[in-house]
Amino acid sequence: MHIVVLGAGALGGYFGLRFQEAGAKVTFLVRQKRAEQLQKHGLAIRSPHGDVLREKINWETNPADVENPDVVLVSVKGYHLNGTLEQLHTLVNKGAYVLPVLNGIEHIHILQQEFGKEKIIGGLAFIIATLNNQGHVVHTGAFHELIFGPLCTEQEKVTSELESFSNKAVMKGERTANIMYELWKKYMFINAFSGITTAVQLPIGEIRKHKETFQIAIHLLQEMRELAGKYDVNLTDKDVTEAITKMEQFDAQATSSMHQDLRKGLPLELDHLHGGAIRLAKAQQLELIYTKIMYGIIKPFENRT
Ligand SMILES: NC(=O)C1=CN([C@@H]2O[C@H](COP(=O)(O)OP(=O)(O)OC[C@H]3O[C@@H](n4cnc5c(N)ncnc54)[C@H](OP(=O)(O)O)[C@@H]3O)[C@@H](O)[C@H]2O)C=CC1
Numbered sequence: 001m002h003i004v005v006l007g008a009g010a011l012g013g014y015f016g017l018r019f020q021e022a023g024a025k026v027t028f029l030v031r032q033k034r035a036e037q038l039q040k041h042g043l044a045i046r047s048p049h050g051d052v053l054r055e056k057i058n059w060e061t062n063p064a065d066v067e068n069p070d071v072v073l074v075s076v077k078g079y080h081l082n083g084t085l086e087q088l089h090t091l092v093n094k095g096a097y098v099l100p101v102l103n104g105i106e107h108i109h110i111l112q113q114e115f116g117k118e119k120i121i122g123g124l125a126f127i128i129a130t131l132n133n134q135g136h137v138v139h140t141g142a143f144h145e146l147i148f149g150p151l152c153t154e155q156e157k158v159t160s161e162l163e164s165f166s167n168k169a170v171m172k173g174e175r176t177a178n179i180m181y182e183l184w185k186k187y188m189f190i191n192a193f194s195g196i197t198t199a200v201q202l203p204i205g206e207i208r209k210h211k212e213t214f215q216i217a218i219h220l221l222q223e224m225r226e227l228a229g230k231y232d233v234n235l236t237d238k239d240v241t242e243a244i245t246k247m248e249q250f251d252a253q254a255t256s257s258m259h260q261d262l263r264k265g266l267p268l269e270l271d272h273l274h275g276g277a278i279r280l281a282k283a284q285q286l287e288l289i290y291t292k293i294m295y296g297i298i299k300p301f302e303n304r305t
Pocket residue numbers: 006007008009010011012029030031032033034075076077078080083084087101102103125126127128129130131257269
């Protein structure tokens with residue numbers, strides 16, 4: 001199986017290298033600056049599950065040079081999605097399926113409209129990872145889950161094949177029959193977790209100490225649950241409770257990738273995540289009061305570079 005990673009950042013670097021270790025052919029499709037970094041430093045993972053260093057990896061800067069791609073793992077930030085469409089057209093025309101693992105939901109609709117429903121597989125990840133100065137992946141925390149599944153019957157075969165590699169890889173790979181439910185569950189969680197940690201600019205441990213602050217995260221979960229219901233996805237009381245428990249049990253220093261980006265002065269996925277939820281709600285005549293407040297508070301930090 002030939003997996004092309006489009007977005008060789010923290011998440012794409014991690015799962016791409018793990019698939020390569022498991023025997024898949026992996027090509028990283030990168031832009032010039034990242035290509036130079038990979039050339040100079042190779043790609044490495046530092047992880048509680050074991051370190052890996054590959055001095056030489058397959059990378060390309062032009063999708064026309066990628067041969068026989070089976071799956072494109074799209075792991076760019078939401079604000080870079082539009083910039084990948086041309087590259088994706090080239091790869092889809094060569095027969096590839098697209099597996100986006102971004103947080104959020106709107107990108108699924110955008111990609112389905114662009115490439116047709118049969119080409120877009122559902123996917124998401126649970127991991128806390130970032131890139132260091134050399135462009136190596138630093139993975140903290142114990143979890144490294146990749147969840148994926150077919151969004152239509154044509155994808156049964158390719159997702160099964162992906163499952164066989166993920167089972168051999170150093171990761172917790174899971175193929176699910178109900179990926180839309182998993183996507184919304186994660187979207188509910190991430191909008192609450194990234195919203196509160198970024199708005200308050202503190203890791204979850206500090207937020208937990210203040211009942212009134214933690215309660216805002218719970219309101220965010222409840223709003224996202226209601227939104228999911230409008231899109232025919234039933235998130236349960238148990239799902240909300242599990243999300244709360246997760247925030248209660250995270251390491252005190254754990255925080256969202258959005259808050260990490262804010263600390264580094266990088267652009268934020270605010271419009272993709274909270275903005276996306278507000279747009280999806282508007283289409284259903286639903287108002288997300290807490291989400292709108294988070295959006296307004298974080299907005300000045302969205303593009304400070
Ligand atoms: N990091 C984490 O712990 C987690 C992240 N996520 C989600 O995963 C997604 C990716 O996040 P993350 O890995 O942190 O992001 P990163 O910023 O680390 O990586 C994104 C990469 O995409 C590359 N890129 C952007 N546009 C293109 C393009 N047109 N062609 C080639 N490469 C491109 C960027 O390259 P360049 O250097 O050229 O800009 C960058 O290396 C986000 O939606 C995030 O919310 C989900 C779970 C956890």
